[in-house]
Amino acid sequence: MxxxxxxxxxxxxxxxxxxxxxxxxxxxxxxxxxxxxxxxxxxxxxxxxxxxxxxxxxxxxxxxxDHVVPQPAVKRETLSDLCDLFEKSPEHADCAPKTRLTRETIFKQIRHRWGEYEGRHMSVRQFRGEIFDWRDEFSATPAMADKNVSTLQRLISWAYDRGKLEYDHSKKIPRLANKRSREGCGISPEEDAKLLATGKPDEIRLYKFARLTGIRKSDLCRVSWDDMDADGWIEWLHSKTAKTTKATSYYPTFAIPQFKQLIEEMPRRNETDRMLTIDAGIPWTVHNINCRWYLWLERAGLLDADIHFHDIRRQCVQDLLDADCTNAQAASISGHSIGNSGDGSFEVYTKRSRGLAHAAYRKLAAHLNPEVSGENVEWIRKK
Structure with a gap:
């Protein structure tokens, strides 16, 4: 009943x-x-x-x-699950802390918008249109829109390679930001003079060190006195390529009079033993460099000149080439690849070395000091 x-x-x-x-x-x-x-x-x-x-x-x-083996329930992974899996992957762990933090922040937006989407939802054509809609919502800030989309593309590409998606609809989403190439940008002699005339002592030390070494902004904050040996050689593994090309540069500080004088005048009064510090003895940070660079350009009247701090590295490479350094000699300073054009040139057999670096600095010293012959610069010191 x-x-x-x-x-x-x-x-x-x-x-x-x-x-x-x-x-x-x-x-x-x-x-x-x-x-x-x-x-x-x-x-x-x-x-x-x-x-x-x-x-x-x-x-x-x-x-x-009674004898039928029960089938395990099939777990359907959502986009939120894919974010969790990616954050535990070696591809994510190998990135710089700043990159991981930025990516995880954008993942929060992705989870909020499409967190419950399963693979079958992301593999249909309509999902591509939703990505365009998301990008267009940030049209007022094109750089942010492109960063969001590129992060989603990295996630979906990673999931597709592992067979979790049938199709990758995030490919070839056009960028919103009009990213101009800065090829050929550098620091002109007039701009160099204005910067040196208006810079504070700690800013000038940072500028000269970057100009002579071409070391990137984030690495400049980490160079310590322990990286220089008793003979005056600084050996530096560039962080950007530390896990790929493992590019190591060598800097004979004694080979250029201006560099030798700069090292001798640098204060050593900080607990972290960093070479480059602000006047208070506190090591430079990327954030501090960005803020001070803007204020420095304002003092020098160069705000409208479109000069980036990274242009100092570009100018360093240009100085080396102007001093008649070979590509291999310049790369031994800047850390760039040598002979990667695939044309079978002799340079593919060359690697960065102290000999190349010293030859580059000898030429640069003669270029910076025409009255001093490069032959009179001290040669590699023997241990």
């Missing part, structure tokens, strides 16, 4: 027919015409039992269902 015990008022039917085999349950369903039909399942394996209860055929099906 039916009984009403459901909170929603639904009629709950209790099976009152022939006794069911052990492990078999009965479920009722009321059809649109008002009639009731019954379905029978094995409780453990959830196997459907066909036929009439009490018959031999029904009992045999129930016995066979």
């Amino acid at each position: 039916p009984s009403s015990g459901s909170p929603k008022g639904r009629m709950i039917m209790k099976w009152s027919g022939p006794k069911l085999p052990p492990g078999v349950s009965a479920t009722s369903k009321r059809l649109s015409d008002g009639s009731v039909t019954w379905y029978f399942y094995h409780k453990t394996t959830r196997t459907r039992i066909e036929g009439e209860p009490g018959t031999a055929a029904f009992n045999r099906q129930a016995q066979r269902a």
